[in-house]
Amino acid sequence: MVLLSLFAIVFGVNLLPAFGPPTWSIIVFFELNHDLPIWALVAVAATASALGRLSLAYGARLFSGKLSKKMQANLEAAREAIQSRKHNVWIGLGLFALSPLPSGQLFMAVGLARIPLLSFTAAFFLGRTVSYTIYAFGARTLKQSDMGDIFAEGFTSPWGIALQIVMLAGLVALTRIDWAKRLGTKKP
Numbered sequence: 133m134v135l136l137s138l139f140a141i142v143f144g145v146n147l148l149p150a151f152g153p154p155t156w157s158i159i160v161f162f163e164l165n166h167d168l169p170i171w172a173l174v175a176v177a178a179t180a181s182a183l184g185r186l187s188l189a190y191g192a193r194l195f196s197g198k199l200s201k202k203m204q205a206n207l208e209a210a211r212e213a214i215q216s217r218k219h220n221v222w223i224g225l226g227l228f229a230l231s232p233l234p235s236g237q238l239f240m241a242v243g244l245a246r247i248p249l250l251s252f253t254a255a256f257f258l259g260r261t262v263s264y265t266i267y268a269f270g271a272r273t274l275k276q277s278d279m280g281d282i283f284a285e286g287f288t289s290p291w292g293i294a295l296q297i298v299m300l301a302g303l304v305a306l307t308r309i310d311w312a313k314r315l316g317t318k319k320p
Contacts, residue, residue, distance in 0.1 A: 134166050138173070139180045146184025147191075149236040150296045155181050155260075156267040163271035170268045177264050182257035185239040189253075192243030199244070199307060209311030211245040237299040241306050 138158070145152040159177050162168060196204065235256065242252055 134162070134168065135172060135176050138162050139176050142177050142180035143184040143187075146181045146236070147188055149188060149192075149240050150234065150300055151293075152236070154234075156264065159264055159267050160271040163268050170265065170272075173268050174261060174264045178257055178261045181260050181264075182253050185235055185256060186249055186253045188236060189239040189243030189249050192240040193246060196244045196246060203307040206307060206309055206311050207245040210306065210309070211247055234296060234299050237303040241303055244307065 142155055142158055145155060145158065155177060159173060162173060162177075163170070196207065199207070239256075242249065
C-alpha cells in the first residue's frame with residue numbers, strides 16, 4: 133500500500149508542468165518515514181516519474197495544434213534540428229536526466245515539438261534511477277532531519293521559484309524562436 137501511495141504521489145506531481153515539489157523530496161520523505169528497500173523505492177519513483185512526464189508531454193502535444201502557424205513552424209524546425217543531431221541530443225539529455233533541474237518544461241517542449249517520446253522518456257527514466265538512488269541513500273543518513281523544513285524550503289526558496297519561472301519563460305521562448313532561420317534550414 134505504501135508503494136502504491138508513493139507511485140500515485142510521484143505520478144501526480146510529475147503531471148505538473150511547474151511549481152510541484154521535487155520528486156527527490158518525496159523520495160526522501162518516504163525513505164525517512166517508511167522501512168522500504170531502496171531498490172523498490174527507486175524503481176517505483178522512477179517509473180511513476182517517467183510515466184507522469186510522458187503523460188505531460190502527450191498532454192502538451194494535444195495543445196500543439198492550437199498554437200499559431202508561426203509557433204508551429206518554429207517548433208517543426210527545432211524538431212528537425214534535434215532529430216538530425218541525435219548524438220548531441222543523447223549527451224544533453226543524459227546530463228539533464230541526471231541533474232536535479234526541473235524537467236516538466238523540457239517534457240512540455242518535447243511534446244509541443246512532437247519529438248518521439250519513448251526513447252526520450254527511457255533516457256529520463258535511466259537518469260532518474262541513478263539520481264533517485266543517490267537521494268535515497270543520502271536520506272538514510274538524514275533520519276534526524278525535519279522533513280517540514282525540506283518541503284518548505286522547496287516551495288519558498290527564492291532560487292527554486294526563480295528557476296521555475298526561468299524554465300517557463302524558456303518554454304515560451306522556444307516556441308517563439310525562428311529555428312529554421314537560426315539553424316539555416318528550410319522552413320516546413
